[in-house]
Amino acid sequence: MPFEPDFKLPATETPQALWFVFQKDSLLLKTNDNGCLIPCSRDLAEFNLSPMRKQYLGALDGLPCYAAEMPDTVSLADGLMLQGLRETFGRLEEDLIWIAGRANQLVDWSRSHQFCGRCGHPTEDRTEERSKICPACGLVNYPRLSPAVIVAVVRGDRLLLASNKRFRPGYFSVLAGFVEPGENLEDCVAREIREEVGISVKNIRYFGSQPWPFPNSLMVAFLADYAGGEIRIDPSEIVDAAWFTADNLPAIPPRITIARHLIDWFVNSR
C-alpha cells in the first residue's frame, strides 16, 4: 500500500505510528545495529520525548505518520540521533525520505505562521483543511510552495551541465531556477537558461516533477533543445558550464533527485 496523505488526526493512538520529528532542519532518528529508523510512538514514550506542533501526515502501509517539532533545548539520549534530510539519501527507504521532506515543510510552515502576517494576531489551525486562519482579520494561510523549473538542454549528442556557486567544486547538474510571478513554466525555462548561461532553447517539453523540501520547492522538470548562442555564464550564480557527452560526465547528483533522472534520461536516450 503506498502513502496515503491526509490531514485529519486519527481518533485513536497507534503505538507503531511513525513520527517525523525535526529539531531545526534535522530529522530525529533512532539508531540500532543495522543503521537508523524513524521512531514510533512507543519509542518517543520510551525516550520521554513529547514533540510540539503535532500534525497528521497520512498513512504509510496503514501506519499513521506524524510530523512534529522538538525544541532546540532538548538534548538527545543514547540511541537517538539527528540528521539533515540530504544525509538520509541512501540511508532510509525512499518512501520515508519523501514523507520526511513533507514533514519538514509542514513543521517549518506551522512554526513560521503562528502569527498573522497581515495583522500580527495569533493564528488558529483550521479543522476542515490544512491551513491556518487569523481570527482577527480572516487571513488564511496555506503551506507555502515555491515552484521551480529544472531543465535538460540537449545539443546533438551533448548535454548542458553547470556548476553552481553553491555546489562543491567539480560537481555539475542541469540548470534550475524559481518561477517568477506572471510567468508560465515554459517562459521560466527560457529565461533561466538565457540568464544563467546566455543561450536560447526550443522544443521545451514536460518531463516530470518532484517535491524538493530544501526548503519548499516543487521541481518541474523539462527537456529542451539548444536553439542558439554560445555559453556565457552569469558569474553571480554559475562557476562553470559546458556541453558533456554521455560517456564523459562529471560528478552529478544522486539517483533520488529529478536532476539525476533527467541526466539518466539523456544517457539512456543515446
Ligand SMILES: [Zn+2]
Ligand atoms: Zn490577521
